[in-house]
Amino acid sequence: MSNDVNSTFIDYFAEFKNVPKEWEEAQNFLNWYLTVTTNFLNSKDIGIYSNQIIPSGKQLYLSNKNYNGLRKTVIFGTLPNATTKSVPHGLEVDGSFRIVNFYITANDTTNLKYFCLQYFSIAPSDIVLSMDATNVIVTTESNYSTYNDCLAIIDFVTGVT
Secondary structure: OOOOOOEEEEOEEEEOOOOOOOHHHHHHHHHHHHHHHHHHHHHOOOOOOOOOOOOEEEEEEEOOOOEEEEEEEEEEEOOOOOOEEEEOOOOOOOOOOOEEEEEEEEOOOOOEEEEEOOOOOOOOEEEEEOOOOEEEEEEEOOOOOOOOOEEEEEEEOOOOO
């Protein structure tokens, strides 16, 4: 059975169309449909943010190898006032660890202001986000302490050779 005969993609799922009436043919069609749908869903970036390590739905391909992405959300708390603040991320970081995406969300729940930061600079800057083997680190030149509810989102892979 051809993969494109009985389906077209609408939104994110293959449309159920013209399922064969004979069980043997229908079984092949359903097998194919479930495989396509599962592969498609497993390749999507998921919108789950947890302080536990979870699959992110992302994949990194390097040197013909596939690495499944993981995500951890670190509760960072309040941003610093013209200083540096470090919060442990709890990840096992070694030479096979790679960041795929890394950013911090900043919420000022009193003044109703919000921003998202994905920034690192070697040169002095007003606010810099970084990470080492132990901590998520934010360094500020100005007072950002009104941003009292912040999360650091780390998308990463491990086992890279």
